[in-house]
Amino acid sequence: MNGAPVLELRDLQVAYGDQRVVWGVSLEVRDGEVVAVIGPNGAGKTTTLLATAGLLRPLAGQVTFLGARIDGLPPHTIVDRGLALVPEGRRLFGAMTVRENLLLGGYPARARRDRAATLAEVMDLFPVLAARAHQRAGTLSGGEQQMLAIGRALMARPRLLLLDEPSLGLAPRLVRRVFELVREIAARGVTVVVVEQNAFQALEHADRAYVLSGGRVAASGPARELLARDEIRRTYVGL
Amino acid sequence: MRGAAAAALALGLLAAVPVLTGRSAVLNWLFLVLLHAGIAQSWNLLAGFGGQVNLGHAAFFGLGAVVARILWLDGAAVPWALFAGVAAAGAAGLLIGAPSLRLRGAYFAIGTLALAEILRITFANAMPEVSALSAAQLGDYALAPRYYLALLLAAGTTTVAWGFSASRFGLGLAAIREDEDVAAAIGIPTFRQKLLALLASTVFAGLAGGVFAYYHLSFYPSFAFSPIWTFDALIITFLGGVGTVWGPVVGAAFFILVREALALRLAELHLLIFGVLFVLVVVAFPGGLMQAGAALGRRLGAPARPAQRPQQG
Numbered sequence: 001m002n003g004a005p006v007l008e009l010r011d012l013q014v015a016y017g018d019q020r021v022v023w024g025v026s027l028e029v030r031d032g033e034v035v036a037v038i039g040p041n042g043a044g045k046t047t048t049l050l051a052t053a054g055l056l057r058p059l060a061g062q063v064t065f066l067g068a069r070i071d072g073l074p075p076h077t078i079v080d081r082g083l084a085l086v087p088e089g090r091r092l093f094g095a096m097t098v099r100e101n102l103l104l105g106g107y108p109a110r111a112r113r114d115r116a117a118t119l120a121e122v123m124d125l126f127p128v129l130a131a132r133a134h135q136r137a138g139t140l141s142g143g144e145q146q147m148l149a150i151g152r153a154l155m156a157r158p159r160l161l162l163l164d165e166p167s168l169g170l171a172p173r174l175v176r177r178v179f180e181l182v183r184e185i186a187a188r189g190v191t192v193v194v195v196e197q198n199a200f201q202a203l204e205h206a207d208r209a210y211v212l213s214g215g216r217v218a219a220s221g222p223a224r225e226l227l228a229r230d231e232i233r234r235t236y237v238g239l
Numbered sequence: 240m241r242g243a244a245a246a247a248l249a250l251g252l253l254a255a256v257p258v259l260t261g262r263s264a265v266l267n268w269l270f271l272v273l274l275h276a277g278i279a280q281s282w283n284l285l286a287g288f289g290g291q292v293n294l295g296h297a298a299f300f301g302l303g304a305v306v307a308r309i310l311w312l313d314g315a316a317v318p319w320a321l322f323a324g325v326a327a328a329g330a331a332g333l334l335i336g337a338p339s340l341r342l343r344g345a346y347f348a349i350g351t352l353a354l355a356e357i358l359r360i361t362f363a364n365a366m367p368e369v370s371a372l373s374a375a376q377l378g379d380y381a382l383a384p385r386y387y388l389a390l391l392l393a394a395g396t397t398t399v400a401w402g403f404s405a406s407r408f409g410l411g412l413a414a415i416r417e418d419e420d421v422a423a424a425i426g427i428p429t430f431r432q433k434l435l436a437l438l439a440s441t442v443f444a445g446l447a448g449g450v451f452a453y454y455h456l457s458f459y460p461s462f463a464f465s466p467i468w469t470f471d472a473l474i475i476t477f478l479g480g481v482g483t484v485w486g487p488v489v490g491a492a493f494f495i496l497v498r499e500a501l502a503l504r505l506a507e508l509h510l511l512i513f514g515v516l517f518v519l520v521v522v523a524f525p526g527g528l529m530q531a532g533a534a535l536g537r538r539l540g541a542p543a544r545p546a547q548r549p550q551q552g
Contacts, residue, residue, distance in 0.1 A: 040431070053424060055420065055423060055424055072428075073426070074423075075424055075426070076423065076426045076427060076428040076429070077423065077500045079424075079426030080426060084422045084425070084426070085425075087420075087421060087424055090417060091420070091421040093413075093414055093418065093421070093422075094417075095417065096413070096414075100410065103410065103429070104410060104411070104414050104422075104425060105406075105425050105426075107407070107411060107425065107426050107427050108426035111426075134459045151426060152427065156425065156426050
């Protein structure tokens, strides 16, 4: 777990209009890692993720992906370089079929050539999607929708996958399943950053973690160590 | 394939009409249907397929009409005059779209609405005289070439709409229509896609304007910028089925049929009737006549569509 740096945020600051939410976040993700970002509501986790993916423009700071600055680039260019986001709350195209949702994920130029092969890989990873390929995405169960949202992002053939609250609204058994899949995806060579309110599950499955609070990094380290620290357990994990 | 064959058959029949009948009433009526199908379809390309509501379609129709008219009456060959009108409309589309399509929300709708009104008022002041054909041009006037141009317009816009419905580009537009934020997040170049769809839409609106200018013996230039062109396009598209390939064509035939029938007896009252009809259709059949037809087909037990997709699970 000590590969080359894939993603580096340096002193990232983000605001919605005049409302500053992220006050200076620095973090680093290395090749092959699963990194969790945890913290309470309003800590700036999702905002950090959206700014990384180019959906929000940072006020200040740098985002470096695979050795090149990407802050200020349009989101489709960032996806094309190999960074894909699974948005909070799935956000599927509900009126379209499962297959159409997946094909849309393969829209970027980098993914187009191998789209058929990628589709087969994703179906292999999520057999339930293969079974429901022609069903409307809006008719899937919550767990299936999360699989589809992840599958859609994987269709872009990303080097780095950003997952925003994948456990949201899922039953505990499904939350565990989603995190097992995250490990499976990492094992297939995709680096993963997962933002989670469910800190326990995230720390259980991640290699390293950052704890955000009030728009800043409050703590960081190997996930297991963080999970063992009393103040982290009390404050964020609720144990 | 059945659809393509039916479309080719319809096109062949329409192309044969001027040969089969010399009655100008029939040609005039079909001309109006084709012109309105064209302008509605051009609006549908962006609003129906891409979800970007253009409330100033009249701006592009008017530019196409006025530019083509001025050049034509000035002695330019008709294709060149039409081309110049199309270019003016497309350029105006890029000019208004480049800033406003970058933003979310109502900016694009308001921007286009404002553009059309500014142009209408400007042309009413700058060219207050009616634009009429000279005696020589009146002597040369023939309906058939106008009719064929309108047919080309309707067929061209509908072909592009079909292309949108069956392509990766169109699927990207549909994603933008459903959820633009997510479309951007998964790597669709949303701004570029919207701008290209706007370009296609305005270019065809300009051509529709040119066909209108070539057809009419006389009109006030500011009339070509009247909001009527925007709202007729909108009503026709919604009546027929917004975001569908054939909706604007079916809607235009229905619209012109009803409008001409009503206008004979009720003068301006047809506007009110269309307003009520519009509300009824949107409430009862958001998919327009295309949806109503499919529902009727199912009710009668006839397979309106080839077998539904199998539902698993």
